[in-house]
Amino acid sequence: MSFIHQSVKRVVTSVVVTAVCALGSASAFADDKVYRLKLAETWGPNFPVFGDTTKNMAKMAEEMSGGRLQIRIDSSNKHKAPFGVFDMVKSGQYDMGHSASYYWKGKVPNTLYFTSMPFGMLPVEQYAWFYYGGGMELMEQVYSPHNLMSFPGGNTDVQMGGWFQKEINSVEDLQGLKMRIPGFAGEVLAELGAKPTNIAPGELYTSLERRTIDALEWVGPSLDLRMGFHKIAPYYYTGWHEPATELQFLVNKRTWEKLPDDLKAILQVAMKTAAYDMYTQSKHESGKNWATIKTEYPNVQVKNFPPAVMSALREANDRLLKEHAEKDALAKEIQESQASYLEQVRPWSNISHRAYLNGQAEAEK
Template identity: 60%
Template sequence: MLKTTTKLLVTTALIAGITTAASAADKVKWKLATTWGSTLTPFIDAPTNMASLVETMSDGKFTIRVDAANKHKAALGILDMVKGGQYEMGHSASYYWKGKDIDTLPFTTMPFGMTTPEQYAWFYYGGGMELMKKAYAKHGVLSFPGGNTGNQMGGWFRKEINTVADLQGLKMRVPGFAGEVMAKLGLSVTNIAPGELYTSLERGTIDALEWVGPGMDISMGFHKIAPYYYTGWHEPATELQFLVNEKSFEKLPKDYQQILLTAMRVSAYDMYIQNYDMSAKAWSTMLTEFPDIKVKTFPKDVMDAMKKANADLLEEVKKESPIVKEVLESQEAYQKQARKWTEMSDFLYLKDNL
């Protein structure tokens, strides 16, 4: 069932306008595979809400079946399944594919990078969508923003981190470019599918992990094993993605294409505000309900080491691919421009009112 906020975002006039055009079109049935399990709210809600919107706006003639990871059993195989046509669509995160194609890395988020509003502005008004299309063209798929988590927490650790030396030798689940940064600081880094995180931490396969934020983390139970909860630096604006097989998209009637684009954009934003609500509520009660959780920020020398490792690695990765270089430089330029307004508006407002 659609969340109330999603319903409000799609007006009656919009639905009426698109469904009128869709009424004469043939029925279309698609399948979508997700990285997430069927109960992983709000990640699973983004594709589910999107599919509901598509069905509503097409007057039931364009339907999309959403298969969670526990059904298709390939949580980190979404790109390959959409690329190969096994599924017309997928819902995942772009940085999961960095081992296959480094060009896909920057479209989720980057350490010390843009905030969520800055990144959305870059996607839709700063050239980000065009660069993402360019990066994914070789795979025959289209990628679209699929819901943002906002600033993520820095992770759950079994022991307190007081110095850079405390990080060395730890086994940690951390994906994306942040994983490269942590590896440079001496950690053994791995990426594990969401459904296996708690078991891996419980069995000692890993010593630490980062997931999302309090709204999603508490229900996973990580605090029972790793009580040190660190604030974020590595994923300031984690954008999930909708992947669409390009040939399948081109075969759609034009009105169905517009329905799909509209539904993806609306459901992505709804996931962002849903997750924000979840974390705000969880944070307000977390320390009362779970007093053993120790909320920490990384010490300055640790943060300085992370920033230096990040800067060094950025220069290295820019040499690997002209597309990565183009994307990273576009993001850096936009962040520099947008951050002046972020500081003037949000930062100074919060500074003066907390």
């Protein structure tokens, strides 16, 4: 390393300004201003993993900027509008948000596609689609008209299919099944006769215990352990509906445009790294928590939905997606981009990860 005693252009400019101003206020230095941004997150205070991600992002931004970029995080107890994040960032009430894109599908249907799709890509397949397969550009088309920029905001890893009180052995077993499963996946299940419901998180445990509902999905062991569902439901089904749930950072475009170039770069890299870090952390937490569940509740049974059920779910999924695509040209374009990317990348995942995991599991026997 050589220490070159020579300043970059913007510093030289500042020096000249200071020389002219003598002891003038430091506020004359546009680049040395402290930028204070406010971020609204959908989650409550100290929410595990998700909340760690916003803190990680803000800490990186502060450290890398030498304190010039300060991001204050308001959890839902503060702003009282967990599902108002889109609107609050759009209006400029908040500069940034941390949430999930598919929460906004009632408002802007095409936001559905940027979290995770049933039978879709796995986490790194989806990162590859975002960053190398055209996904970021499509997301920009959806968010730009709303004065918003959207970025990947952290991955939960593959979500589990959920906790069930009874086994699902056939498509008929889904008839009348009362399950807490929100969003598009709930619509898919409803197509097969299930009764998806939405229940506040605080009431989930009791609802499942008292059989007010027959099943529920939450996330995966990383967040399920503390909810305690393993104590009251015997079956843990593997996932199909959210193989790569990616949270979202939102940035108000006017806020973005006011930032100097170096802070733009810092903010963008901090968001990207915090997102990747959350995937790593989710892997760790799910590994650790699943080990705990298996040790303390060895009777919990992991189940796969039978092929006939998976086929029926997939047909219902494809039917609903087709309806969306017929109504909206951009929806069609996004669906086609995702389908063709998956078709390209999955054969590689099969000869790499799938072959390796199967080979190692075979050797364990």
